[in-house]
Amino acid sequence: MASAHGSDSEVGILQTVLLHRPGPELKRLTPRNNDKLLFDGIPWISRAQEEHDAFAEALRARGVEVLYLVDLLVETLRSEDARHHAISAVTSGLHLGDTLGGYLSEALHDQSPEDLATILTAGVRNDELSGGFGLVTSLLPQDDFVIDPLPNLLFTRDSSVWIRDHVAITSLAMPARRRETQLTELIYAEHPRFAGSPTIHGWHHENVEGGDVLLLAPGVLAVGVGERTTPAGVERLARQVFTAGLAHTVLAVPIAQERATMHLDTVCTMVDVDKIVMYPNVADSLQAHAVTIAERTGPGDTDLRLDVAGAEPFLVAAAKAMRIDTLHQIDTGLDPVTAEREQWDDGNNTLALAPRVAVAYERNIETNTRLEEAGIEVIAIAGSELGSGRGGPRCMSCPVTRAPLPAD
Numbered sequence: 001m002a003s004a005h006g007s008d009s010e011v012g013i014l015q016t017v018l019l020h021r022p023g024p025e026l027k028r029l030t031p032r033n034n035d036k037l038l039f040d041g042i043p044w045i046s047r048a049q050e051e052h053d054a055f056a057e058a059l060r061a062r063g064v065e066v067l068y069l070v071d072l073l074v075e076t077l078r079s080e081d082a083r084h085h086a087i088s089a090v091t092s093g094l095h096l097g098d099t100l101g102g103y104l105s106e107a108l109h110d111q112s113p114e115d116l117a118t119i120l121t122a123g124v125r126n127d128e129l130s131g132g133f134g135l136v137t138s139l140l141p142q143d144d145f146v147i148d149p150l151p152n153l154l155f156t157r158d159s160s161v162w163i164r165d166h167v168a169i170t171s172l173a174m175p176a177r178r179r180e181t182q183l184t185e186l187i188y189a190e191h192p193r194f195a196g197s198p199t200i201h202g203w204h205h206e207n208v209e210g211g212d213v214l215l216l217a218p219g220v221l222a223v224g225v226g227e228r229t230t231p232a233g234v235e236r237l238a239r240q241v242f243t244a245g246l247a248h249t250v251l252a253v254p255i256a257q258e259r260a261t262m263h264l265d266t267v268c269t270m271v272d273v274d275k276i277v278m279y280p281n282v283a284d285s286l287q288a289h290a291v292t293i294a295e296r297t298g299p300g301d302t303d304l305r306l307d308v309a310g311a312e313p314f315l316v317a318a319a320k321a322m323r324i325d326t327l328h329q330i331d332t333g334l335d336p337v338t339a340e341r342e343q344w345d346d347g348n349n350t351l352a353l354a355p356r357v358a359v360a361y362e363r364n365i366e367t368n369t370r371l372e373e374a375g376i377e378v379i380a381i382a383g384s385e386l387g388s389g390r391g392g393p394r395c396m397s398c399p400v401t402r403a404p405l406p407a408d
């Protein structure tokens with residue numbers, strides 16, 4: 001790999017990961033706004049932080065370097081240029097109007113990098129303002145946000161994805177999450193640690209969320225298409241990864257447009273080079289279209305004609321693209337009801353630290369037993385509070401660097 005960062009699989013030894021420790025943005029959740037902010041409940045914040053710290057510690061104990069998104073953001077905001085970009089992005093929303101937008105823009109420039117990072121992540125309510133008063137502040141309900149909080153930053157998986165040595169800035173579908181990629185884009189563009197790392201995609205492109213993108217094997221991506229990633233999103237990503245030489249096959253995998261299956265990584269995740277833990281209630285119906293390059297007529301991503309194969313069973317299409325005999329399926333739970341319960345609780349959402357070593361929520365007892373029976377070492381973590389945002393270890397982590405898989 002040319003750059004110091006990157007990942008070509010789901011299971012190569014994890015070296016560096018980006019996490020977000022739950023912070024003041026979670027204090028913004030109330031029973032009135034939690035649905036809109038994509039949480040199923042109101043987490044107990046200090047317990048969520050304890051659970052998250054234990055997750056980070058479990059990773060460090062296995063030699064993984066843990067980066068925190070807010071630390072990177074604060075360091076990024078020490079640059080005048082980065083501050084300028086961050087402030088103009090957050091104040092350009094049409095809902096602010098000129099009076100409030102102008103005030104906020106000036107007031108934010110006076111903040112320290114630490115305070116500015118808190119404002120950008122935890123947001124600002126109308127009744128917290130100390131200036132910029134006018135028509136907009138008078139007419140907006142007092143408890144409305146003039147800068148929205150970002151409680152789903154916890155799920156760092158979704159707002160950027162490393163594919164080999166490139167980082168894809170994603171384009172998030174739900175209004176509550178759109179602003180997250182302003183922050184990841186800024187960090188990757190301006191933080192010295194990532195200087196020179198090439199980027200693809202971007203928030204201005206068609207919707208693609210990181211939870212839908214699985215690096216099945218070097219050169220092979222599976223991309224869920226459902227509530228979050230659109231058909232046009234997977235087409236754009238395929239064009240970009242082919243153009244940059246990052247993959248030879250992209251499997252487009254339709255998934256039901258439901259909350260329980262919001263991303264492909266809610267129904268399956270890789271735990272070994274040829275093993276995947278999968279929700280059995282969808283396993284038989286999951287299909288994939290293999291997308292490859294039919295013809296290249298120029299250097300740009302629009303200069304490609306794509307070949308789109310007919311639908312095949314997912315496991316068959318995946319094994320073919322990965323050039324292995326079989327992609328072995330490990331079922332979530334033992335019966336359909338347990339499977340449904342454990343899938344909902346992110347039993348499928350494991351984070352591999354190496355081939356056959358995976359972090360999983362402890363509550364999914366049957367799935368974890370099945371993983372162990374299949375020879376997978378399970379590092380179990382508590383997630384009673386973390387899970388209220390509907391995400392497990394994979395959702396809560398963005399692998400920045402994994403060791404390349406040994407060539408066979």
Ligand SMILES: NC(=O)NCCC[C@H](N)C(=O)O
Pocket residue numbers: 037038039152155157158174177210211212262263265266389390391392394395
């Ligand atoms: N990769 C994932 O499945 N991420 C979980 C995201 C949960 C978040 N509350 C959301 O609805 O977007």
